[in-house]
Amino acid sequence: MKITKEIIDLHGLKSEEYSKIKLLMNREPNYLELGIFSAMWNEHCSYKSSKIHLKKLPVKNKNVIQGPGENAGVIDIGDGDAIVFKIESHNHPSFIEPYQGAATGVGGILRDVFTMGARPIALLNSIHFGDPSNKKTKNLLNGVVSGIGGYGNCIGIPTVAGETKFNSTYNENILVNAMAVGLVNKKKIFYSKAKGINKAVVYVGSKTGRDGIHGASMASAEFDENSEDKKPTVQVGDPFTEKLLMEACLELMKKDSIISIQDMGAAGLTSSSVEMAYKGGLGIELDLDKIPCREENMSPYEMMLSESQERMLIILEDGKENEARQIFKKWDLDFVVIGKTTDTKNLSLKFKNEVVASIPIGALSSKAPLYDRKWVKKKLDKKKINIKEHKKIKFDKAFFELISSPNHSSKKWVTEQYDQMVMGDTIERSGGDAAIVKIHQKDKAIAMTVDSSANYCKSHPLSGGKQIVCESWRNLVSVGAKPIAITNCLNFGNPENPEIMGQFAENILGIKEACEFLDYPVVSGNVSFYNGTNNNNIYPTPVIGGVGLIKNLNKTKNHKFKKIDSQIMIIGKTFGHLGQSAFINELYDIHDGMPPEINLLNEKNNGEMILKLIDSENINSVHDISSGGIILALAEMSISSQIGVKIQKPQKMSNIFEYFFGEDQGRYLIEVDKNNLPKVEKKLKENDIYFENIGITQKEYFELDKDLKIKVKELYELNNRWYNKFNGLNS
């Protein structure tokens, strides 16, 4: 087939990129070769627009075993144990086919984790939908939530935490980010780097079908009105097969048979084989007649670009074939030697005794395009929010409206569709600041959280970037965990637009600054560009997945009040910053102004103090103050514990709305036994930590002076109404 301009366009390649291909090949590529280039050179696989920025991120500290560049990041948690984790987006497929898109997002990220030898022990997610009034939202929400649950529940990995948010910016481009966390013996970590020539390349798992062809290319382009037609590029998941594949791989990994292993994710067989060969400085030769196919008459093009799920590529040590085959046979999975490693540094594909493609490996990886795209700095929105200039609203009414709004309602409708307890080690489930999962049969645990703040990042990408890292760090601290490292999923619009590229560049700088200051490096991640439809880009939405370590299981905390008549204290200073807050955003529909400032030094000092207080067992409960400010944080503590509060307005307070709804950073609420109060106050003063006593816990009523009084039971109902109503259910 003659390669025409139209074909090149269809493959998402620019004309200068095609010229580069010809130069690297020393000839015109054939159709199959062009498809392979398109799969490897698209944004999703090549990171061509993001790479130069990502290099700025801190990726190392004493706990990091493996940073970005492998299937997932790995951190050391002591005693020979390591944690493997990564977050990844599946935005485009989920918008087109919500159930399968979300399900295969979970499946893909799980494979990234068990490919490295780790048994997955937790799943998390961050999902963003359009405005609830948008007619697509309900269907997308239902599909995505069932898809996430459908996959995780079946394979038997608990879904322990997540966030579900609504904003009209996602009306035509939802976000579905899934994170998986696994546990591995530090000495038994598997990597994708091939070693040695003439080693058997083995295909295991499901058969290859025609699903998902060009999925990665789809994820590297904006949507338009014809996006619905892209349904066939969405993969179909089978969690049952993945469970078998996981068990078979983990069983084989106990032996010394595997040289390297790589899952077939985006761009399937193409990217997995190229990556393994490239990392090992080798070539690879595949015989496509041997590929197990689900459908008849599949062409080499289809086989190489299919994104059928639940498949892996393994390079085996000599003489281990039979042993490995027996294990896959036991689990009723395909096991076929499809090729071998070579010293040619070439990807060579044979089909019906003919060489159908021959491409230098380097051309597909290291020589892929790299762009330093033009970017512009975000102009500062210096507008100050003065609440007095806006319509008057009663404090209690404002609070009731916020606590029952889609973004601040209880997420039970969502989380009760996820098995959070399977594997029997989940200590803290969804709903708190971070989930806690015990290391099986050991006396320690890890804490995990996912966080994003698109409103902050949109108005000031630099401080937004800092804020999300701090928020993640704070959430881990709140449950008593020492934060270790993060994974990030960077969801942005079209990078060819200098403003969007500017959001990205500045956001990375913010993430970098906070990560460096908090010694909280990035060990894995994923970039998703082109989130938008017809030139409407989404808000910049970086999502941070954080992991921390709890060394002593008896010293964890959660946000539930424990007792009546204990003291409630705010750690950190309250200025009453309303810019970009949930309060003005949701109640006044004001979307400008600066987000709250980040003071990294205060953040660190306050957080470290919280960890000390938890360690000395002087506090009963902790909650970080985030969206919705002090009053929402208090409400969450009350609703989850069915214990009320009696709060007094501080005398120095300028304005009740600013004080209680303001979103100043680096703050926590703590509950302290009155007996312990002198000790705690002394410690705080000695360490120059700013704090305020704002009230006590009490039975039954949630009360703030004369401005607000409601039974906790009624508050619970207000908080639990929205999802059921939205989905047409009785509460």
Place this chain on the structure above:
Amino acid sequence: MNSSVIVFPGSNCDRDVATALTNLQFKNKMVWHKDSELPKSDLIVIPGGFSYGDYLRSGAIAAKSNILKEVIKAANSGCLVLGICNGFQILIETGLLQGALLRNKNLKFVSKDINLKIINNENKFCNNYKKNSVISLNIAHNEGNYFTQKDHLKELEDNNLIPFKYCDIEGSINESSNPNGSLNNIAGILNNNKNILGMMPHPERMVDNLISNSNGIELFTSILS
């Protein structure tokens, strides 16, 4: 006491229940579905999960597996058999227990802690619980909506074959405390001989106060005593 946990492709609570059994001093063995011999067992557990991916119908394929023939033999000769969640569905499919587990009333997967009232404790699985006490266990299923014919329901009620029912925190059994639409809030049933128990809630998830609660322990200690 010797226990065996049956493992199907797609079982995913096998390790959880094995951990609970071992911690409670059972001598436990894992038994692969393709095996055709059972180790000597006083208790056989069919764990939760998605055996064979829930293809065809939950539990339907597992019920026809090699090892189930042996389980049925053992059950008929009086061995204690406990089916949890998917295990309950499998027991129904084998005919060892009667009735059907339909899709949850709201057609969604449901995973949460629920309250159970101990209705009958005069059986080998529940005699360490106090009658009429309320315990909290976790459920996680798509098809837990128990249904049976009127005559059989009467038989279950009359012969004390319903060990526990879903209830609220005060112990009252009503529609709002029914998480899946089960007939009469039934959460588990026994066979006539009371040596086979099928239940939707997961007792193995509630055996450690540090993790959740320990309300599931008595179920296993009842078997031991």
